[in-house]
Amino acid sequence: MKHIIMDYGVEYTFTVKTPTKEDKDKMPPFNALSKSGKIVNAYNALLMAERVSKSNKK
Known part of the structure; x- marks a missing residue:
């Protein structure tokens, strides 16, 4: 999760x-x-975490 954020x-x-x-x-x-060098974008991070989560379930 840290890397995604x-x-x-x-x-x-x-x-x-x-x-x-x-x-x-x-x-x-x-x-x-x-x-x-960035500001946290929680929305983008949650979208990517959801994608990663779904791809790990396959």
């Missing part, structure tokens, strides 16, 4: 302001802020 998220590449003490103007791309 991580693989079927939505990726955004716009920059976001993440100021630090060292760099008050730091603007990394959004997809660089997490391990997968």
